[in-house]
Amino acid sequence: MAILRPDVPVPLGDHLDELRRRLIWPAVVWGIIFVAAFAFENELKVLFVQPLVWAVESATPAVAAKAGIPQLAPGDYHYLKTLDLGESMSVSMSLSMWAAFAVVMPLFIFQVYSFIAIGLTARERRLAFLMVPVAVILFYLGAVFGYYLGMPYLYAWFIEWTSRDPTSTLDLRLVSYRDDFFIYTLLFGGLFDVPWAVVTLCRVGFATPEKLGRWRKFAFMASVVLAAIIGPGDPFSMVMLMFPTYALFEIGLLAARIVGGPPTTPDPEKGTPHV
Numbered sequence: 001m002a003i004l005r006p007d008v009p010v011p012l013g014d015h016l017d018e019l020r021r022r023l024i025w026p027a028v029v030w031g032i033i034f035v036a037a038f039a040f041e042n043e044l045k046v047l048f049v050q051p052l053v054w055a056v057e058s059a060t061p062a063v064a065a066k067a068g069i070p071q072l073a074p075g076d077y078h079y080l081k082t083l084d085l086g087e088s089m090s091v092s093m094s095l096s097m098w099a100a101f102a103v104v105m106p107l108f109i110f111q112v113y114s115f116i117a118i119g120l121t122a123r124e125r126r127l128a129f130l131m132v133p134v135a136v137i138l139f140y141l142g143a144v145f146g147y148y149l150g151m152p153y154l155y156a157w158f159i160e161w162t163s164r165d166p167t168s169t170l171d172l173r174l175v176s177y178r179d180d181f182f183i184y185t186l187l188f189g190g191l192f193d194v195p196w197a198v199v200t201l202c203r204v205g206f207a208t209p210e211k212l213g214r215w216r217k218f219a220f221m222a223s224v225v226l227a228a229i230i231g232p233g234d235p236f237s238m239v240m241l242m243f244p245t246y247a248l249f250e251i252g253l254l255a256a257r258i259v260g261g262p263p264t265t266p267d268p269e270k271g272t273p274h275v
Contacts, residue, residue, distance in 0.1 A: 068169030142192025198252025
């Protein structure tokens with residue numbers, strides 16, 4: 001196996017061999033964590049259904065019962081139904097898979113960064129080393145926010161809305177709840193990366209805070225559309241979702257002004273101004 005050096009051209013096959021070697025360890029760690037998570041799949045499912053439990057408590061059990069959710073004793077989490085024999089096992093496997101993926105993601109990103117860093121200048125490596133961990137941390141913070149606040153709030157609104165519906169009641173299915181859980185986790189994690197994206201665009205020179213500031217109306221409209229899609233549909237909840245989403249864009253603009261744009265000093269490895 002060839003050792004890649006930034007000053008020595010190598011064939012494409014050697015690059016692919018290096019990438020394969022770097023991805024082996026994340027794959028092995030993922031497999032170990034997957035097996036460990038599956039061994040505790042019941043505990044994982046309790047954590048997985050907890051936002052719904054908080055939502056029922058927030059909406060009150062009486063309102064939840066009117067919406068079709070049964071009142072259960074403390075410690076009983078049988079809110080969800082399955083229609084197939086293998087559905088429960090399938091959800092356990094997918095939860096274990098994504099839990100392992102969430103744990104191993106930083107290692108995977110680090111290995112990919114180490115692979116591409118060899119082709120970057122010293123300044124580009126420093127920029128990537130600073131910006132990429134920030135993106136990962138913000139994504140996890142958004143996922144945690146969604147788990148403890150975002151999803152319980154949204155689920156409570158859905159429950160209250162259905163309780164007022166004279167034509168239907170909830171019949172919650174395990175697979176549907178799992179899909180919603182994953183979507184909202186990714187959504188809240190991605191929203192928290194909005195400030196990072198704004199700062200990155202300005203830092204690499206694709207845009208400036210002044211230029212992005214002139215796009216405020218588009219950012220505001222995107223926040224309105226997003227709030228309408230993920231919210232229960234009533235005006236109050238739309239406003240409650242819209243303003244925090246738009247505020248993330250403004251936070252990004254403020255951070256971009258503080259961090260500044262691309263450096264104008266020459267890059268010692270290229271001899272020209274570079275990010």
